C-alpha cells in the first residue's frame with residue numbers, strides 16, 4: 001500500500017511560505033509580546049493565537065486519512081455483492097470458494113474486503129454461526145513463518161476466549177444442579193448425562209487451555225509452527241476466511257509454500273474449514289505460482305477497475321461532507337482533485353490525499369476557503385514528495401548517474417547523450433572511490449531512471465551515425481540535487497563541481 005501520509009509534514013513547496021519565513025513571522029510576534037511586561041505570568045505569549053484565529057477549514061480531518069474505513073463505498077456495489085455471494089457459504093456452514101481480488105492501487109480493494117468481512121463477522125454473531133475472518137497484510141508479514149505464527153497466535157487467543165466462556169457456562173450449570181439438588185431438570189437439553197460429565201468436561205477444557213503455547217515470532221522449525229496453527233484452527237467447528245492483502249509481496253519474498261499449505265489444509269481438517277481471499281495489485285503474480293496453487297487460489301476472481309473522474313468526484317463528495325466545515329470548499333475543488341487523480345490511474349487514495357493536502361495548505365496560509373490554487377499547489381507538493389522519496393531510495397550507482405545528468409544540465413548541455421553522461425559519471429566515481437560500471441550498465445541505469453519518471457530518454461536516429469539516446473531531466477533540478485547531496489557518500493561531490501565546470505569551459 002503506498003500512501004502519501006507524510007504529505008502533511010512540510011508544505012514549503014509551490015508558492016507557499018517557507019518554514020523559515022513562517023518562523024521569522026513568529027519571532028516578530030513573540031518579541032512584541034515579550035516586551036509587554038504587564039502580562040500575567042501564566043498567560044500565553046500568543047504563539048498559537050494567530051494560527052487559531054482563522055476560520056477552521058476541517059471539521060474532521062481523520063476522515064480523509066488512509067487509515068479511516070468508510071461506512072459507504074460508492075461505485076463498488078458490484079464487487080461487494082460478488083464477494084458477499086461467495087462468502088455467504090460460510091454462514092451456511094459450508095466452505096466458501098477461494099477468491100482472488102485484483103486491481104490497481106487505490107481502487108478500493110482493501111476497503112471493500114474489510115467492509116465485507118466486518119459484515120460477515122457481525123452476521124455470523126447474529127445467527128450464532130461460528131465464522132471468523134483474519135486479516136494479514138503481507139507487506140508487513142512477508143514470510144511463511146510469520147504468516148503461520150500470526151494466524152496460530154490469533155486462533156490460540158480465540159480458543160482461549162472460547163474456553164473461558166464455555167467454562168463459565170458449565171460452572172453456572174453446576175451451580176444450578178447444586179441449587180436444585182437434582183440434575184435432571186438442568187441437564188435436560190444438554191449434551192451431558194450427569195453432573196460428573198459436566199465436571200469432567202470442565203477439567204478437559206482447562207487442560208486444553210494449559211496446553212496452548214504461543215508461537216514465538218522467530219526460532220521454531222516451520223513445520224512445528226504449521227502444526228500448532230493447524231491444531232489451533234481445528235480446535236472447534238468453524239469457517240475461517242484468511243484475507244491475505246498484498247499477497248504478491250508474500251510470493252515475491254518467500255515463494256508459494258504458504259499458499260500451497262493453506263490451500264491443501266481443508267482435506268485434513270476435521271472440524272473447521274479454511275477459505276483464502278488474496279488481494280493483489282499485480283495482475284501477473286499468479287504466473288509464479290505452482291499450477292495447483294494457482295487453480296485452487298483463483299477459484300473466483302474479482303477485478304476492481306480504476307475509478308473515472310466522475311466516480312472519484314462522488315467518493316470525494318461523500319467524504320468531504322464529513323471532513324470539511326460547511327462552505328469550506330469552493331465549487332471547483334472536488335472536480336479538480338478528481339480530474340488530477342483520474343489522470344494518474346483512477347486512484348482514490350491519491351484523490352483523498354490531494355483533497356486533504358489542499359485543505360492543509362489553505363489552513364496554513366490562513367485562507368478562509370480551499371480553492372483551485374490550493375489543489376494545484378497540493379498536486380505539485382505530492383509529486384515533489386514522490387520524487388524526493390524515489391530519488392532518496394535509489395542505489396548509489398543510480399544516484400551517481402543521475403548526478404552526472406544534473407551536472408550536465410546545470411552547465412547548459414542540451415540533448416545529453418549516454419557517452420557524455422558516462423564520462424562525467426566516471427569522474428564522479430573516481431572522486432568518491434566508487435566502482436566504475438561499464439557504459440552498457442550505465443545505459444541500463446539510465447533506462448531505469450526513465451521508467452521511474454526521473455529522466456526522459458528518447459532514442460533518436462542520427463542517420464548513418466546510428467542511433468543514440470537523448471536524455472533530459474524530468475524532475476525539478478534544485479530539489480533533486482539537494483536530495484542527492486544529502487546522501488553521505490555523495491555529499492563530498494560538491495567539491496568536484498569546479499572540476500566538472502572546468503571541463504565545459506575548455
Ligand SMILES: Nc1ncnc2c1ncn2[C@@H]1O[C@H](COP(=O)(O)OP(=O)(O)OP(=O)(O)O)[C@@H](O)[C@H]1O
Nearest residue numbers: 001066073074105106107108109110111281348349
Ligand atoms: N469507493 C470508495 N468509496 C470511498 N472511499 C474509497 C473508495 N475506494 C477507495 N476508497 C478509499 O481510498 C483509499 C484507498 O483504498 P484501498 O486501500 O481500499 O485501495 P486498494 O485498492 O486496497 O489499494 P492498494 O492496492 O494500494 O492497497 C482508502 O482510504 C479508501 O477508504
